[in-house]
Amino acid sequence: MRRLLPPSEKHVDAAEAVAADRTPPDDRPWVLLNMIASVDGAAVVEGKSGGLGSDADREVFHQLRGVADVILVAAGTVRAEGYGPARPRAEVRAARVSRGQAEVPPIAVITGSVNLDWSAPFFTDAESRPIVITTPEADEERLAQARKHADVIALGGRRIDFAAALGQLRARGHEVALLEGGPSINGILYGLDLIDELNLTIAPSLVGGDPIGILRGVALPERRGLRLLQVLEQDSYLFLRYVRWP
Ligand SMILES: NC(=O)c1ccc[n+]([C@@H]2O[C@H](COP(=O)([O-])OP(=O)(O)OC[C@H]3O[C@@H](n4cnc5c(N)ncnc54)[C@H](OP(=O)(O)O)[C@@H]3O)[C@@H](O)[C@H]2O)c1
Numbered sequence: 001m002r003r004l005l006p007p008s009e010k011h012v013d014a015a016e017a018v019a020a021d022r023t024p025p026d027d028r029p030w031v032l033l034n035m036i037a038s039v040d041g042a043a044v045v046e047g048k049s050g051g052l053g054s055d056a057d058r059e060v061f062h063q064l065r066g067v068a069d070v071i072l073v074a075a076g077t078v079r080a081e082g083y084g085p086a087r088p089r090a091e092v093r094a095a096r097v098s099r100g101q102a103e104v105p106p107i108a109v110i111t112g113s114v115n116l117d118w119s120a121p122f123f124t125d126a127e128s129r130p131i132v133i134t135t136p137e138a139d140e141e142r143l144a145q146a147r148k149h150a151d152v153i154a155l156g157g158r159r160i161d162f163a164a165a166l167g168q169l170r171a172r173g174h175e176v177a178l179l180e181g182g183p184s185i186n187g188i189l190y191g192l193d194l195i196d197e198l199n200l201t202i203a204p205s206l207v208g209g210d211p212i213g214i215l216r217g218v219a220l221p222e223r224r225g226l227r228l229l230q231v232l233e234q235d236s237y238l239f240l241r242y243v244r245w246p
Helices: 014-018 055-067 075-081 090-098 140-149 162-171 183-191
Strands: 002-005 030-038 070-074 107-110 131-134 151-154 176-179 197-203 226-234 237-244
Touching (some): 030 055, 030 183, 055 090, 055 176, 055 197, 055 237, 070 183, 075 183, 131 140
Parallel strands (some): 030 176, 030 197, 070 107, 107 131
Antiparallel strands (some): 002 226, 197 237
16 A cells, blocks of 8 residues: 555555554543545445445455454444454464454444344354443343343443443453444444544545435534544555544
């Protein structure tokens, strides 16, 4: 990949591209969101994101998973994308272990309904026990099922207390949380000002129609400023790294 910002003549690979100082606050992990969208802002194409991707984007996706202590994803995306368990490649596992991280990060699913497929490989083949983040008021039978297949973090009342749930992840030693969407949970967590970093891939295509963007559903109480720290390009795809600003 070509690094356009900061300017560099040197070729960078995806592992170098995702490396950064991510110092978490005391009470929760550093939360980095990774999303892809078309040039006209569509994050969903025919119900999925995959149609937008490229080899380089998939590589960045896997390398970002490599730096994460925990992966966060909402249930809508798990269902739409047929999520499987995390399967880091050997060199990613080795790099994680050398940094003192678990070989495989757990995936935490955010759900209100707790309506998840417990027989799916996501749960049955996970190397790192999955986590279910929900509310204490979720259906009791489903919560009991969830406890058989995952660690359950049920905090808040009728609604999930996301700050407290992230606090639990931090208490478990997770310093970097990779949020993989989708747009609804992104909107909620940006609304709560709980996202520190945005890695946005711009796919070189136009989708048209009424695109669903990378955030939806929640009008932010105030505009969130972003600072652009890195721009990479490969095959006309742009890889943008932003942090909150100011
Ligand atoms: N372009 C990209 O990079 C990208 C990345 C990810 C996903 N996507 C696409 O985005 C689409 C899915 O996004 P989406 O916005 O429809 O759904 P989503 O954000 O993935 O998931 C929404 C679900 O999350 C749970 N949830 C969200 N907020 C909650 C809250 N406050 N309390 C409790 N549960 C909560 C609910 O699960 P329950 O229904 O179980 O209660 C809700 O139905 C898919 O088409 C996917 O392919 C694109």
